[in-house]
Amino acid sequence: MALQNRHLLGLEGVSKEEIKLILDTATTFREVLERPIKKVPTLQGKTIVNLFFESSTRTRISFELAERRLSADVVNFSADMSSLKKGETLKDTARNIEAMKIDMVVMRHASPGAALFLSRVIDSVIINAGDGGHEHPTQALLDLYSIQEKHKRIDGLKICIVGDISHSRVALSNIYGLKTMGAEVAVCGPATLIPSEIEKHGIGIFNKIDDAIAWADVLNVLRIQLERQDRSYFPSLREYRKYFAVTKERIERAEKQITIMHPGPINRDVELSADVADGKHSIILQQVLNGVAVRMAVLYLLGTRS
Amino acid sequence: MTRKIIDEIGFGRTLTRLAHEILERNKGAGNIAIIGIRTRGEYLAKRIADIIFSIEKKEIKIGLLDITLYRDDLKEIQYQPLLKGTEIDFDLNKKDIILIDDVLFTGRTVRAALDELTDLGRPASIQLAVLIDRGHRELPIRADFVGKNLPTSLDEEVKVLMKEIDPEDSVVLKSLKEGGN
Amino acid sequence: MKYLFKNTIIIDPANLIEEPVDVLIVDGRIEKIRQSLSASKNDQEIDLRGNIIAPGFIDMHVHLREPGFEYKETIESGSMAAAAGGFTTVCCMPNTNPVIDDDSMVRWIIEKGKSVNQGIVDIYPIATITKSRQGKELSPMMELADAGAVAFSDDGSSVDNAEVLRRAMEYSAMINKPIIQHAEEPNLAKGGVMNEGFVSTSLGMPPIPSISETVVLARDLLIANYTKGKYHAAHISTRISVELIRDAKKRGTSASCEVTPHHFTLTDEAVRSFDTNTKMNPPLRAYDDLISLKEGLRDGIIDVIATDHAPHSFDEKQVEYLFAPFGIVGLETAIGLAITELVQTGYLSLNQLVEKLSVNPRKILNLPQVTIREGEKANLTILNPELRWIVEIEKFKSRSVNTPFNGRKLIGRAIGIFNNGQLLLND
Ligand SMILES: [Zn+2]
Numbered sequence: 001m002a003l004q005n006r007h008l009l010g011l012e013g014v015s016k017e018e019i020k021l022i023l024d025t026a027t028t029f030r031e032v033l034e035r036p037i038k039k040v041p042t043l044q045g046k047t048i049v050n051l052f053f054e055s056s057t058r059t060r061i062s063f064e065l066a067e068r069r070l071s072a073d074v075v076n077f078s079a080d081m082s083s084l085k086k087g088e089t090l091k092d093t094a095r096n097i098e099a100m101k102i103d104m105v106v107m108r109h110a111s112p113g114a115a116l117f118l119s120r121v122i123d124s125v126i127i128n129a130g131d132g133g134h135e136h137p138t139q140a141l142l143d144l145y146s147i148q149e150k151h152k153r154i155d156g157l158k159i160c161i162v163g164d165i166s167h168s169r170v171a172l173s174n175i176y177g178l179k180t181m182g183a184e185v186a187v188c189g190p191a192t193l194i195p196s197e198i199e200k201h202g203i204g205i206f207n208k209i210d211d212a213i214a215w216a217d218v219l220n221v222l223r224i225q226l227e228r229q230d231r232s233y234f235p236s237l238r239e240y241r242k243y244f245a246v247t248k249e250r251i252e253r254a255e256k257q258i259t260i261m262h263p264g265p266i267n268r269d270v271e272l273s274a275d276v277a278d279g280k281h282s283i284i285l286q287q288v289l290n291g292v293a294v295r296m297a298v299l300y301l302l303g304t305r306s
Numbered sequence: 307m308t309r310k311i312i313d314e315i316g317f318g319r320t321l322t323r324l325a326h327e328i329l330e331r332n333k334g335a336g337n338i339a340i341i342g343i344r345t346r347g348e349y350l351a352k353r354i355a356d357i358i359f360s361i362e363k364k365e366i367k368i369g370l371l372d373i374t375l376y377r378d379d380l381k382e383i384q385y386q387p388l389l390k391g392t393e394i395d396f397d398l399n400k401k402d403i404i405l406i407d408d409v410l411f412t413g414r415t416v417r418a419a420l421d422e423l424t425d426l427g428r429p430a431s432i433q434l435a436v437l438i439d440r441g442h443r444e445l446p447i448r449a450d451f452v453g454k455n456l457p458t459s460l461d462e463e464v465k466v467l468m469k470e471i472d473p474e475d476s477v478v479l480k481s482l483k484e485g486g487n
Numbered sequence: 488m489k490y491l492f493k494n495t496i497i498i499d500p501a502n503l504i505e506e507p508v509d510v511l512i513v514d515g516r517i518e519k520i521r522q523s524l525s526a527s528k529n530d531q532e533i534d535l536r537g538n539i540i541a542p543g544f545i546d547m548h549v550h551l552r553e554p555g556f557e558y559k560e561t562i563e564s565g566s567m568a569a570a571a572g573g574f575t576t577v578c579c580m581p582n583t584n585p586v587i588d589d590d591s592m593v594r595w596i597i598e599k600g601k602s603v604n605q606g607i608v609d610i611y612p613i614a615t616i617t618k619s620r621q622g623k624e625l626s627p628m629m630e631l632a633d634a635g636a637v638a639f640s641d642d643g644s645s646v647d648n649a650e651v652l653r654r655a656m657e658y659s660a661m662i663n664k665p666i667i668q669h670a671e672e673p674n675l676a677k678g679g680v681m682n683e684g685f686v687s688t689s690l691g692m693p694p695i696p697s698i699s700e701t702v703v704l705a706r707d708l709l710i711a712n713y714t715k716g717k718y719h720a721a722h723i724s725t726r727i728s729v730e731l732i733r734d735a736k737k738r739g740t741s742a743s744c745e746v747t748p749h750h751f752t753l754t755d756e757a758v759r760s761f762d763t764n765t766k767m768n769p770p771l772r773a774y775d776d777l778i779s780l781k782e783g784l785r786d787g788i789i790d791v792i793a794t795d796h797a798p799h800s801f802d803e804k805q806v807e808y809l810f811a812p813f814g815i816v817g818l819e820t821a822i823g824l825a826i827t828e829l830v831q832t833g834y835l836s837l838n839q840l841v842e843k844l845s846v847n848p849r850k851i852l853n854l855p856q857v858t859i860r861e862g863e864k865a866n867l868t869i870l871n872p873e874l875r876w877i878v879e880i881e882k883f884k885s886r887s888v889n890t891p892f893n894g895r896k897l898i899g900r901a902i903g904i905f906n907n908g909q910l911l912l913n914d
Contacts, residue, residue: 002386012689024388027391028375028389031393035426036425036426036427037425039425040422040425041375042375070375089802089806091805091806109807111807111809111810112692112761112809113690113808114808121805132691132692133691134690134691169691172691196683196685196687196694197684197685198685198688201689231677304380304381304386305386306381306383
C-alpha cells in the first residue's frame with residue numbers, strides 16, 4: 001500500500017484506503033514525538049523547500065518541524081504575492097529553486113490550482129500547503145486524525161464546519177476528506193459566506209448556530225474576517241458574534257457532549273468564546289500536535305515513495 | 307529449490323538454548339529487557355520471554371522496534387514498507403537490552419536498530435540475539451547469541467517461519483537460482 | 488486571372504443550389520455558375536467535390552491586438568488566422584493601445600488591413616463607445632463612422648453608466664451603427680475568474696455569477712427599447728440572457744446578440760483541469776446555459792456566431808489560474824466547433840450556419856450582403872463539412888495558441904477563402 005499520486009495536491013479523489021494509510025502512519029510519528037529525541041533519520045539527504053507566498057506562520061512552522069524531525073534539509077522561501085506579480089513568475093521562481101537540486105516543495109499560494117500548476121512545471125514532489133480557497137489537505141488530515149483520536153471513529157459522526165465557508169480551503173478539504181471517511185457533514189454560517197450549490201456535495205446547511213450545535217458531534221470553527229478583498233459579507237463582528245459565535249452558554253444549553261476544533265489562529269471572543277477555546281470540549285491544542293505528526297506521515301509517505 | 311534447515315522440534319530446542327545462554331551471560335533475568343525487531347523478532351522476543359519466565363518465574367519487559375524510519379535503503383526498495391510503529395513502554399536507561407532478530411545478514415538492520423535504541427535512551431548494554439547467522443556482513447557487527455550459524459551464498463534466501471503468522475515453526479533455505487537438471 | 492471551381496455545392500441562403508455546379512471566377516467576379524463548365528487555357532481549375540462554397544464568413548468580434556500588443560497578435564497574423572479559419576472579413580475590437588477612439592486610428596487600421604496578406608481579408612474596425620474606453624464621454628461617433636468604423640464597443644468592459652449608454656444608443660442610431668455591449672456588472676463580477684456554481688465551489692475559485700451578465704443585459708434591453716437604438720449583445724453566455732433577448736425581440740426592441748463557439752461547446756466543468764485556457768470572460772457556464780445557447784441559435788434568438796478571438800502569449804497564460812488573463816483564440820477552430828457541435832447534432836442546418844456566420848452579422852453591421860450569383864464580386868468561404876481533423880496548435884497561423892481545444896477531434900473545416908481577387912487554400 002502506497003499513495004497513488006506522487007504529490008499531495010488535495011483530498012478530492014484521495015481514497016479511503018489512502019487516507020487511512022496516512023492516519024495510521026501518523027500514529028507512528030505521534031509515538032516518535034513522545035521520545036526524548038524527537039527525530040528520526042528517515043529523510044536524511046533530502047532537501048525540502050517551504051515556498052510560502054502568503055504568510056502563514058503556523059502552517060510553515062508545523063511543516064518545518066515535521067521536516068526537521070525527519071532529518072531533511074530545510075530551506076524556507078517566503079515572498080509576498082505582490083513581488084511575485086511584479087516580476088518573476090511562479091514558474092521562474094520554482095524552476096530556479098529546483099535548479100539547486102531539491103526533492104520536495106511545500107507551497108502556500110493564493111491561487112486555486114497553484115500546487116497543481118507547480119507540479120506541471122517542475123519535477124519535485126509537491127505538497128499543497130493551501131492554494132487559495134481550494135484545498136489545504138494536511139490541515140484536513142490533521143483534523144481527521146484529531147477527530148479519530150477523540151472519537152475512535154470518523155464514520156457516522158456528524159461534523160459541522162462553522163464560519164466563512166466561501167473563502168476557506170480548510171472547509172473544502174475537510175468536506176472531501178470527511179465525506180470519503182463516511183462522516184455526515186454540514187456547514188453553518190451567514191448565507192453570504194456559504195458558497196453556491198455546496199449542498200451538491202451531499203452536505204447540510206445551517207444558518208442558525210444553535211441548530212448546528214444541536215445536530216453536531218464535532219464543530220470545526222473557522223477563523224472569521226470582517227473584510228475580504230474590501231468586501232463586506234456581514235454587517236459587523238458584533239453582529240457575527242451575537243448570532244454565529246460558538247459560546248459556552250450555547251453549548252451548555254444544548255446539554256450534550258460536543259468536540260470543538262479550530263484550525264487557528266483564533267479570534268478569541270469573535271467566532272469562538274475564550275472559555276470554549278480553552279474548555280473541556282476543545283481539542284485545539286491536540287490538533288496542533290497532531291499537525292506535526294500528520295505532516296511527518298505525509299512527508300514520509302511521499303519522500304520515500306519509490 | 308527449498309531445503310528445511312530447522313524443523314519444529316529443533317526450533318523449540320534452539321530457542322530454549324538461546325534463553326539459557328542469555329540468562330547465563332546476564333546472571334539471571336534481573337536487569338534484562340527484550341526488544342524484538344519487527345516483524346519476526348517480535349514473536350521470537352515473546353517466545354524467549356516465555357521460556358525465561360518458565361525458568362526464572364520472572365516477567366521480563368518486552369519491547370518492539372520498527373526500524374523502518376532508520377533504514378538506509380528506503381529509496382531503493384520497491385514496495386514502501388508499512389509503518390507498524392515502535393512500542394517500548396518502559397525506560398531503557400540502565401537496562402541490559404537483548405535485541406532480537408530472526409536472521410543476521412548484512413548487519414544493516416541491526417545498525418538501524420542500534421541507532422533507534424540510542425535515540426530512545428541509554429541502556430547499560432545492548433546484546434544481540436539472532437536465530438540464524440547467515441554471514442555476508444557489510445558492517446562490523448556480530449551477534450552475542452546465535453541459534454545456528456548457516457553458511458549461505460548470496461543467491462539463497464533464509465526464511466524463518468513462525469506459527470504466529472506462518473503454518474509452522476521452521477527455518478528453510480531457498481535457492482533463488484533456477485533449480486538444476 | 489481565372490479560377491474554375493468544379494463540382495461544388497453552393498450554400499447561400501439567398502441563392503441555394505443543391506446540385507453540384509461549377510463556378511467560374513474572372514478577375515475577382517463570379518462570371519458563370521453552371522453545370523459542367525470546361526476550363527480554357529490559363530484557368531486555374533480546382534476540384535471541390537465534397538466541399539461547399541458559402542458567402543464569405545465574417546467574424547464580428549475579434550481582438551487583433553495591434554497597436555500595442557503585437558507580441559500577442561498583429562493585424563497581419565490575425566488576418567492569416569482568419570483566412571485559415573475560413574473568414575473573409577473580421578471586425579476588430581478597439582481595446583488596443585492606444586484605443587481606437589479617433590478617426591486617424593480607424594483609418595490606420597483599415598490601411599494596415601489592406602496592406603497585409605495582399606488584403607485578402609477585409610478588416611473592419613470597431614471604435615470605442617466612450618473616449619479611452621472610460622465609460623464617461625462619448626467618442627466622436629460620426630467622425631469615426633465616416634472614417635470606416637462599423638460599430639461601437641467598449642468591449643473588455645461594460646458601459647456601466649446607464650445614462651452614458653442611453654446617450655450612446657440615441658447618438659449612434661442617427662448613423663445606424665450598432666452599440667456592441669460587453670454586458671457585465673463590475674461589482675458582481677469583481678475578482679471572479681469562473682462561473683459561479685458547483686464547480687467554482689468545488690475548486691474554491693472566486694466566482695462570476697450569471698447575474699453579472701443578465702442584470703446589465705436586462706437594463707440595456709430596456710434602454711434599447713426606450714431609445715430605439717441599435718443594440719448588439721456581445722458573447723452572451725447564460726440561459727436567462729437568451730430569454731431576455733427573446734422577450735426583447737418580441738417587444739420589438741432592435742436587439743441582436745452573438746455567442747462564441749466556446750460557450751456552446753464547453754461548460755465550467757472544463758475548469759476542473761485548471762487549464763488557464765478555460766479562463767475567459769464571460770466565463771464558461773453551466774450545462775443548462777449551454778443547451779439554451781444552442782436552442783437560442785436554433786430558434787433564431789441568437790443571430791450570430793462570433794469568436795471573441797482573444798490572443799494572449801504563452802507566457803501570459805502559463806501562470807496561476809487567478810493571475811492568467813481572460814480569453815482564448817477562436818478564429819481557427821470556429822467552423823470546426825460550429826459544425827461539430829451545432830450541425831452534426833442537428834441544431835442548425837448548414838444554411839442556418841451560413842446565416843449566423845455571414846448573413847446576420849452583415850445585416851447587424853449594415854454591410855452589403857454577399858451573395859453567390861453571376862456578376863457578383865466573389866467573396867467566398869470554401870469548406871468541407873464532413874472533414875474529420877484534429878486541432879493542432881503547431882499549425883495555427885495566429886501568433887498565439889491559447890486554446891482549450893488543442894488535440895480535439897472536430898468535423899468540418901475551412902478549406903480556404905476567395906476574396907478581393909485572391910484565392911487562399913489551406914494546406
Ligand atoms: Zn467582451
